[in-house]
Amino acid sequence: MADQASSSSVNNEELERAIALKFSCPTCDKYLYPPIGQCRKGHAFCPKCFDRMNRCLFCLSARSRTRCSVLEQLNEALQFPCRFANRGCTFKTKSSEIADHEVRCEHSVLVCPLRFNNCDWSGRRAQLIAHCLKTHPMNIYFSPTQQLLAKKFNDLKDRKYFILFNVYDSWFRFNWSLDSNTGTVLFTMYRLGTKPTQMKFGYEIKFVNPTQRGNKVVLRGICHKLEDEDVVFLPDKHVYADYDVMIYYCDAEGDLSYTVSIYRSSAFGGIS
Ligand SMILES: [Zn+2]
Ligand SMILES: [Zn+2]
Ligand SMILES: [Zn+2]
Ligand SMILES: [Zn+2]
Structure with a gap:
């Protein structure tokens, strides 16, 4: 059973996307990735948020020492869409690797780093150099x-x-x-x-x-x-x-x- 879950990836794109979106950390809204920590009542958190909390933010119950291996295996089997998919990015990868992509994704939106020079530009990362050359x-x-x-x-x-x-x-x-x-x-x-x-x-x-x-x-x-x-x-x-x-x-x-x-x-x- 465990072997099947990790080796067979889901083919139906819609379904995969729907499931992937369920894997979001309730605290930081990023995707969950192993090790997925949980409270005694089963609320799941990403490793970063889980490490920072003493009690569950929702039900205040203690952190559980057991991890949910089914969740983790399912997570490993899925491909997660980039956060900027709605802006045209088609990139997908494991949930543990998506953050790496998103910070350099061409479709990501960022605010001008020279905002303190009275600039309110925001746009795609790929356009930042052109913007700076024109405006700054x-x-x-x-x-x-x-x-x-x-x-x-x-x-x-x-x-x-x-x-x-x-x-x-x-x-x-x-x-x-x-x-x-x-x-x-x-x-x-x-x-x-x-x-x-x-x-x-x-x-x-x-x-x-x-x-x-x-x-x-x-x-x-x-x-x-x-x-x-x-x-x-x-x-x-x-x-x-x-x-x-x-x-x-x-x-x-x-x-x-x-x-x-x-x-x-x-x-x-x-x-x-
Ligand atoms: Zn989190
Ligand atoms: Zn809880
Ligand atoms: Zn992307
Ligand atoms: Zn600017």
Whole structure:
């Protein structure tokens, strides 16, 4: 019986789709995939949600130690449609692998990562580069080292600046924010999206004193992963500098030029 369930896949597409949709986690609305945890009364959850809960969210009964092997075998036998099927995606795979596809699915809809620059664009992932080139041509870069200029940096006021890097087959969002009250400038470089990668990245920001070329300051940080792009700062995942110190690196016009580089971590001698 068990062997049959795992080896024979269902052929009727409609039926398969209907069953696949039943396999959704009630907490996160993603597909369930093995190990499927359940409460003592049989409410089933995806492994991520199950690991996080002490009691069932619905009936408050305790977590069960037994897994439902029939559910898991049925789950393994099914092909799950991409979440963007209604937008034209025909891709299907195992439920444990669909998330991997969905983050890079051409039909996925995303909001512009430069939303803080007053942009309310949303569209397909495949159109993001075209959108940025058209709407934010000065805020998107395709090489890992970039010379940048903050105009009138000597004018002390609250400012936030965002740009995108599309390098190493990944998206990065660089930000600096000047808080005029504290006189602090915070810098972040986050890797966007949930695409899994073994690679680690770091970044470096270099300021050179325009009148004394040998006098420079270098800030370094890790490119942490940012899953929710509405977030500007992850707690403690930034580097900072004093405005008073940075002013020293402005030119006669008060403009601050600096270089930003993104590295694979091996170039840093191993960021973990
Ligand atoms: Zn879940
Ligand atoms: Zn329950
Ligand atoms: Zn898809
Ligand atoms: Zn935009």
